[in-house]
């Protein structure tokens with residue numbers, strides 16, 4: 093009985109260590125931004141969803157989904173605790189990312205944090221920084237603009253790629269300050285990052301009022317804001333960065349509306365919450381123009 097229990101515990105820990113040790117996994121579909129054009133970036137954000145079993149089942153669904161077009165890069169940002177399992181079980185042409193990381197640049201006394209160097213070490217490629225839910229704080233202190241930019245710089249310095257989220261709330265759009273809000277979220281980046289850093293960043297424009305609400309910005313509304321963001325980057329960072337950087341749209345994107353959004357000239361992909369939890373995610377992947 094004791095031996096059986098010990099074996100069960102050993103097996104459980106064996107599984108645990110298998111799932112969390114450093115991975116040597118092909119690098120997914122990541123590529124540098126091509127000089128000739130911007131490759132679509134479709135990111136999934138599973139948020140704080142799923143058990144080991146439920147998220148393993150999601151991996152199986154995506155493994156069986158169709159091929160990823162060569163002009164599309166796909167990344168799934170999963171809960172920290174499932175990163176090891178997803179890295180082991182998800183097809184290698186989908187990169188695996190996290191949804192946040194610490195400000196710390198190295199190991200140490202940072203209870204509860206996960207460092208970007210640790211994400212890199214386990215085989216993660218991408219990390220989402222500055223998601224509006226984290227900026228707001230869901231009952232805890234939210235993350236101010238400078239903190240988001242500082243985290244972004246540390247993550248980049250540690251070799252991660254960053255999806256950096258910006259976007260306005262409903263009342264801000266209604267009072268006509270959308271671009272002012274986006275500019276205030278981008279300005280600390282412009283101060284802290286080098287030009288070379290922008291090769292590893294995508295901006296995710298996510299109007300807060302469209303996240304998880306079923307409300308989507310119309311393709312034209314999204315395009316107009318994306319164009320303004322690109323103009324701001326051109327004027328405040330560099331025209332070359334502006335022409336190369338990818339700007340994803342996020343906010344209730346799904347298979348049914350992705351084609352029209354992705355057809356817009358300044359929309360270079362999506363960051364998808366709800367619809368990344370099931371097979372509809374691949375309808376979005378397939379909706380990118382070729």
Ligand code: PEP
Nearest residue numbers: 303304342343344365366
């Ligand atoms: C998100 O969380 O980044 C998001 C865009 O969520 P949803 O697609 O569910 O609106």
